[in-house]
Amino acid sequence: PQCDGTAYQIQGWCLKNSTGQVVEALASTECKIMKASLVSTSTAIEVDMLMSMADKVQDDLWVASSSKVFRGSDSRDTSPLTSEDADLLDTGSGEKLSEDRECLLVSRTAGEIVIDSCSKIHRVACAQKVSVSPIFPSISNLKVNAADDRISLDWDAEQSGWKGIFKIFHQKTSQRYSRSIRFQTFTDPPVTVMGLQSGTSYTLEMEAELASGFVETSDPIVVNTTNGTEIKLGYTWQGQIGWASSSGYQLLHLICGFTLVVSCIATMLMFFSAGMFYQDCMAQLGFQATLMAAYFVLLLAHPSYVKEKNE
Incomplete structure (x- = not known):
């Protein structure tokens, strides 16, 4: 999932800036209020992102003292960027200002990360981990309904938010590893598998095809179809036509x-x-x-x- 709003994304991290201006000693605390961590840059692409963010908010940005110093590229814009090759580290710092500590700042004027006075006030560059929900719910959260000749599965698709092409594979549990496997496609739950044998154990698996060829598979689910003569207790075969008992x-x-x-x-x-x-x-x-x-x-x-x- 993409980051909310106008945030900048790198892998599973969202880059955000604080709304208020603080001294460097309070930068980490400001990020923790946002349930995020202070950005520690490790690639030039991250610096480009932060430069674009600084241009957008019209303020320099504090970064962690463990950041590597890079110069931003000459051509920058304020549109969101993405990258696949960066790590964002939480320094865990809430340390008080000391005289021998260097304070690093994303400077719009210099176009790079520079050392600046720790007593100045600026916005803070924070990184927040993206919360990724699973595609398929756990077996305990699946609604399973079994009848004589069918099995239905249902779950709350809105909660996960994933969209794609889904497949459900079904096979007799006794033939679990043979080639006699069948599947059907669906786009949204619930899904019902028809034409099954009564009183038989089936193993079901679901598969999701998402964007960029990404495929995810659910855990196997073992379900038994019901047996008509077993669930209609108190009824003889003659009584099934008319009388209730x-x-x-x-x-x-x-x-x-x-x-x-x-x-x-x-x-x-x-x-x-x-x-x-x-x-x-x-x-x-x-x-x-x-x-x-x-x-x-x-x-x-x-x-x-x-x-x-x-x-």
């Missing part, structure tokens, strides 16, 4: 079966007493057909649960 289904089954037996016995008694073969057979067939129709109507009359895949 296996006990209700079994009671209905018992009543219908008992009624069917009674009807058969009654039909046989009528058969032996009357001897009317055709009429009794038709009556029995009609009665049993009515029972079957009533059985299914009652079974489907008040469904409180329907299996997800059998709409």
Whole structure:
């Protein structure tokens, strides 16, 4: 991430100047108020940055006494510069002024770092470490939802601030190091992996492609898909169609079966007493057909649960 506002950036450091003017002895304290450290220059590029900053604020800048003395380049402007080859060191100084100590100053007039009187007041050049947030959150901060055939991952992307092209790789944990690996791309969370097997352990990894070809990978995440027969406890396969519990289904089954037996016995008694073969057979067939129709109507009359895949 870039430094906020008009700050100047070198690698993971932001160069800033103090708002107030102080003597050199208070320079380090002034930086600590800004949660920064006093700049100690080590390259000519840093000096160019500080010269540009001094021109912009129209004031010379105190730097640490451990700074290397460089002369700035002849052509400077006030636009922010960046560099990749510099180190900024915190001197940790809050030392009181002493007569034998040299005070170093970024001088706009001289165009270089010069030795000057420690009693003068100027602004201070400070360096603040850039806070870089991780691209992917820790596993504990991921919201993981698993179903029979899918796994969903979600997190707060606004908190990290990173933008890029993301990929999620998924593979059966038992085949972790084989070539049967699949992935899909996404731009923002949440992401859902579909078409998985129920009751199976999967290993997922996420990858981010950021600017300048920078690639970052998350830690592996092991998630188990749910098993439909395990999470629907108290439901038999018959009860999944209509009645909400296996006990209700079994009671209905018992009543219908008992009624069917009674009807058969009654039909046989009528058969032996009357001897009317055709009429009794038709009556029995009609009665049993009515029972079957009533059985299914009652079974489907008040469904409180329907299996997800059998709409």
